[in-house]
Amino acid sequence: AQKITQTQPGMFVQEKEAVTLDCTYDTSDPSYGLFWYKQPSSGEMIFLIYQGSYDQQNATEGRYSLNFQKARKSANLVISASQLGDSAMYFCAMRESDDYKLSFGAGTTVTVRA
Amino acid sequence: SAVISQKPSRDICQRGTSLTIQCQVDSQVTMMFWYRQQPGQSLTLIATANQGSEATYESGFVIDKFPISRPNLTFSTLTVSNMSPEDSSIYLCSVRLAGEYGANVLTFGAGSRLTVL
Numbered sequence: 001a002q003k004i005t006q007t008q009p010g011m012f013v014q015e016k017e018a019v020t021l022d023c024t025y026d027t028s029d030p031s032y033g034l035f036w037y038k039q040p041s042s043g044e045m046i047f048l049i050y051q052g053s054y055d056q057q058n059a060t061e062g063r064y065s066l067n068f069q070k071a072r073k074s075a076n077l078v079i080s081a082s083q084l085g086d087s088a089m090y091f092c093a094m095r096e097s098d099d100y101k102l103s104f105g106a107g108t109t110v111t112v113r114a
Numbered sequence: 115s116a117v118i119s120q121k122p123s124r125d126i127c128q129r130g131t132s133l134t135i136q137c138q139v140d141s142q143v144t145m146m147f148w149y150r151q152q153p154g155q156s157l158t159l160i161a162t163a164n165q166g167s168e169a170t171y172e173s174g175f176v177i178d179k180f181p182i183s184r185p186n187l188t189f190s191t192l193t194v195s196n197m198s199p200e201d202s203s204i205y206l207c208s209v210r211l212a213g214e215y216g217a218n219v220l221t222f223g224a225g226s227r228l229t230v231l
Binding site: 035042050052091101102104105107 | 145147151155157158204206208210218219220221222223224
């Protein structure tokens with residue numbers, strides 16, 4: 001079964017606007033971590049933000065925030081004030097329990113328009 | 115944060131040949147992983163590179179096809195053996211680093227983009 005689901009293959013957003021990328025996950029483990037990575041066309045994977053399953057507050061990192069809804073098993077990424085350099089593929093990933101391996105979603109391509 | 119260097123960054127290979135990818139970290143790390151990203155796809159874990167012992171492979175990946183070495187805490191290699199066009203992918207090394215998020219974050223190298231003709 002798919003552990004991480006990203007249902008949006010691609011999205012367009014106007015520069016300076018906000019965009020929300022959807023991510024739902026499936027786990028029965030009470031301890032897990034959720035991650036978002038950005039992959040530009042160069043291919044490198046850039047860590048953006050992390051949310052632990054026991055964290056009470058939603059994670060924020062600069063223009064990135066994670067809308068964590070535990071009961072719904074969703075961990076959506078919000079990018080505020082989009083910039084042209086935000087155009088990339090974005091992956092949601094999950095780590096379960098003490099295992100440091102990550103399971104990745106299919107990714108969402110974001111294209112920022114000027 | 116640590117710097118992860120991968121070599122080669124890209125290569126074009128002939129069918130039936132083998133290629134070794136190197137991953138060098140500028141600090142000692144406990145855990146290193148190798149991922150594969152086929153064209154237009156997500157990342158799939160190949161194996162965990164264990165220092166001083168055999169790598170732990172995920173389902174669908176075998177040592178004969180993807181031999182891995184990890185002689186110390188800063189270096190690992192992944193070999194893609196007897197390549198076919200289906201092996202054309204980006205291969206990424208990742209490491210677990212201690213840091214602001216404790217040991218929760220995996221940091222990735224820039225990847226090695228292989229094209230098999």
